[in-house]
Amino acid sequence: MSLDDRKLEVLRAIVEDFVETQEPVGSRALVERHHLGVSPATVRNDMAVLEEEGYIRQPHTSAGRVPTDAGYRLFVDRLSRVKPLSPAERRAIERFLIGAVDLDDVVHRTVRLLAQLTRQVAVVQYPSLARSSVRHLELVPVSTTRIMLVMIADTGRVEQRLVELPQPIPADDVTDLRRRVNEKLAGQKLADTPPLVQGLVDDCAPDSRGTMACLASVLLETLVERSDERLALAGTANLTRGGVLDFQGTLRPVLEALEEEVILLKLIGDLEPSKTRVRIGDENEIDNLRSASVVSTGYGPGATIVGGLGVLGPTRMDYPGTIATVRAVARYVGDLLAQN
Amino acid sequence: MSLDDRKLEVLRAIVEDFVETQEPVGSRALVERHHLGVSPATVRNDMAVLEEEGYIRQPHTSAGRVPTDAGYRLFVDRLSRVKPLSPAERRAIERFLIGAVDLDDVVHRTVRLLAQLTRQVAVVQYPSLARSSVRHLELVPVSTTRIMLVMIADTGRVEQRLVELPQPIPADDVTDLRRRVNEKLAGQKLADTPPLVQGLVDDCAPDSRGTMACLASVLLETLVERSDERLALAGTANLTRGGVLDFQGTLRPVLEALEEEVILLKLIGDLEPSKTRVRIGDENEIDNLRSASVVSTGYGPGATIVGGLGVLGPTRMDYPGTIATVRAVARYVGDLLAQN
């Protein structure tokens, strides 16, 4: 059976009230706060159906109703319009992001901003290397048999690794090496580099091939394979809002999950282009986060995506507002990156 | 009046029992668990004195006694021997730290190790720039009027900043600039560089002075003044051990404080050479941490100190064990850095 309009309206009212008050909502309060034009008894009948269908439940007999994960899901998918941001929020975003001096700063400001605006835990992934391109590769002789490899990506990220050489190398050769490497790789997407790196070794004169091979392996390992996606986190203190009620009594599992970078990356990493993703409660694959919801999206200059960002909070969260904020921040950060 | 030996012994017993059980300890339990050779009544008299002196207190009339901050202080200063680490712990440290591939990795492993061993929140400061020396400065032309400045410190830290030039600069001049800058600064302690940087500008030919001044200001700003000491954090989930009892009911202020890098740096940053510092409860200047204790120390290769590390937990913590662990980890990390 399908739910008629009024039942959906009742569900929306329940979600909105519960999000606001944090308390199970009963039929009387509902008709009073939202002018539904029907009596409590009618609402009760609707509620019975909604409960039957699994969208709401009662904590105990004769308590009000509380949305289930499925209820939130329906709410998000069909019952809510994304709230436009207030001018104050827009201003806050702009004020926060202009004046960032480097990439680190951008990421840090962004994550704090996001945490502050949504009043939840915010996560921002650094622009992913795999999706960036090489701006420049620098080779710095540290000793005769060691050079420091520094890669600068177009997003501003910088990565460095020490390369141990099999044999001493004269300074002039380093210059030559630098030129050759840059000619081949500068401007290329990192994801496209592996065959090019291989080409570099193949094109090499036999006497310097050992050195180049060595360099190449570090290049591959560091810049491509090693998926050390960094990220920034802020707003954990927001978990304590709403007392012990959210997260079924204990922050423990949530805090644990937040410490695992791998988990966080999985959370905000699955990016579909320009789509905001909402995972509600049980929809999270991570057991520790079964009592939490995650709103995430990708960001990047223009239409390309170089990283993800998002927020995590109790399932009882203001989805429309949060989604709007996450999207807006992502867009601003993308624009900011595009300016470089 | 001074406290005689038995009173001190009673205090020690109270601290130890309370740390273990988390419950106010009464006179009867005390004589049973520690063979003090006197009756409960006697212990009660001693307790009355200890309370008079401010070392213990009763949560309410006719509850057992609980140590005050002053009590813990006395315990740490005079009543406890630093516990030697168990062989298992030593092995854990070694196993954890070997295999670190770069500085980032070392710091991350260290902070997790520390959190795991002490079962508290761990903080590790990256090797401070101010205390490091310059290994190499690299200048990378990004466009004709922008160059990327990359500094590599002897601790392995790398910092980069973009420099906007007042006028276009030919590639050869960049090479020259790089040589001059390195000749002057490579190998110098960062703290010593400001006058040297000034010297660079003064020695410059007038036509390139504008460029050099520009570079110099970024150098000063970025590498010296900007005290963007980074740090790593782990083990926040440990705050939830001991239920809501520790931290007087709410993690809120503690989590907030942990988000402020400035605060954390202050906590573990005040380093006196090779001394372990213990701040107990109210001794913390930060209001949010009045219910917490911090054990911190400096680390670095040999006798020099390049950064701080430490742990934060409830005042009710195992001080001897924690102090021992913090020291041991700091020493191992120092040795590790010395190997580079």
Place this chain on the structure above:
DNA sequence: GTCTGGCACTCCTGGTAACAGAGTGCCAGT
């Protein structure tokens, strides 16, 4: 068919009272 008012029922909440247990302070006695 759909909605509504009424009613009995369930369950949570808060307050009170009673009680056992733990711990103390103090005092007189060794």
Place this chain on the structure above:
DNA sequence: ACTGGCACTCTGTTACCAGGAGTGCCAGAC
């Protein structure tokens, strides 16, 4: 200087009760 004894105080638990909120269901109205 220590100890046993005793009265006192406070907590935590349990039981109980009344009040309130909310439901489910049913018979009747539109």
